Amino acid sequence: MQFKPIQRQHSHHFDQGNPLAQKKILIATLLTGAMMIFEIIGGWIFNSMALLADGWHMSSHMLALGLAYMAYRAARHYAQDTRFSFGTWKIEILAGYSSAILLMVVALLMTFQSVERLFHPVQIHYNEAIPIAILGLVINLVCAWLLHDDVDHHHHHSHESDHHEHDLNQKAAFLHVVADAVTSVLAIVALFAGKYFGWDFLDAVLGIVGAILVGKWSLGLIKETGKTLLDAEMDHPIVNDVREAIASLNVSVNITDLHVWKVARGKFSVILVLESRDRALTADQVRHALSVHEELVHITVEINQTASFSFVPRETRRML
Template sequence: MSHSPSVRIHHHQFDDGNPLAQKRILLATILTAVMMFLEVIGGWIFNSMALLADGWHMSSHMLALGLAYFAYRAARYYAKDSRFSFGTWKIEILAGYSSAILLMVVALFMAFHSVERLFNPVQIHYNEAIPIAILGLVVNLICAWLLHDDHHHHHHHEHEHEHEHSHHALQPEHGQHHDLNQKAAFMHVVADAVTSVLAIIALFAGKWLGWSFLDAVLGIVGAILVGKWAFALIKETAETLLDAEMNHPVVTEIREVLQDLPARVVVTDLHVWKVAKGQFSCIVALETQDTLTADQVRAALSIHEEIVHISVEINQPCIA
């Protein structure tokens, strides 16, 4: 006996979130872009690799902020497009992946020129470079203030399914959840502020202590920071885009639930993939000779609130 799946119907309800928060992200993006160009041009003209590295590092956060903003816009624009079976959340992931690829190129560029400057030092115009670095730090602090502690609802989708599959509504924790994109943007700005501090230290050390080599060294440090962040982001976003989630702890939890069902079952097929931040979809096919319904399986799996879509198929094994 087989329980064949029926047609799944999705009704996506899009939440515009807090328009003020998105405007703040746009403003932070513009401020960061202006400061990035000032630092890159200043570092190039005044021969400061630390200042140049800080400018390129700031570019990583400008990309992160800008792509996050445009991802919001695209997700809202396509929110009611029926082609997106599980909503438009992955638009943000695609933006992050694209940003990470560009950042890795930036990191390699920074590292190459910093090493070159280490072996071929040039005169640094400290008096001109230091004010630019300090201004960069001020801009970072302003952006951090704009993005700090302004929690709001990001778009999420409530799925209503008219089918024999499971429907487990998305329930925001305590009635609301924080915007993870804004939180990430805030962390990027804080990290950029740290890099600005490194640039200022290098410039003052070079001016007052004569440690001109520190400028190139901290440029290399900045390149490593950008490269590590870019690599981590590439890995995380690529796994989500490729649905490489079968090593996620939630898969083990699903298998444990299936083993504890009130019937002896054999799992013949299991697919789990992420459809939103911390939310997963699950397709499971079982074979059993015992009495077991799809409702029982769905009820057992529903104890895990992160599983928001559950499709169940139950078959009896073929007897030769």
């Protein structure tokens, strides 16, 4: 029996960060940081809960954007590090997950502060607070425009489900900016309503509405990134594709073990153990059947023969 030696390869360049996204996130971080300082000072001086909440909200986004930027830097820095057997893409997913948790904390703080202000209202200086809120929204929209471009048009693959394969690190950064824009809009609405209709309570009420929206987005992102970090991909369409490819071999074969997990954006690794009565079946044939799916970048195949002889030949191959 001849074995092909398994060589550990570490030149996994299929997804080593996105330099353009990295640059855009850095610009967004700096813009957000400047606006955050302006809003917190303005909200504090002019007593606007909505403006102050928006400012503190922005501080968390500046941290999240900074985190996204550092994740790209780290993924590129460790790209050649042999300790990462499937590359460094999950550094970005980990950053997205951390960012989502930060967003949830912000939502809870916004709720708490707004409820408190609802029961203990203060005099709001509308004329000064309104221009700051509008400027905040403009900065948010600029950042959202910067980050949205790539979320929609990043990397197209052949598989039909690939339109779901966003850059989750950038998506996290983008959601932070969008959440910020929404709270800015709510702050502006509250300030105008307070100034022209005397609806002071709206400042706190819309703070709560904003918090609920932000919490909902963060929960969605926690689920999305958490699924990837925990390798919970067995419900992905690619798993059925693997089963169908094995069935297409037209030989007597059973899948006794199958593991599929994501190793890059739209790229998967597979461990496949087969049981077959056909002694002619080789790992090469199996690998060839699976090669039509470009998403499969690491394939390990083991074939166990079920004939009456005692020697069980095994072939373990890896394809990059």
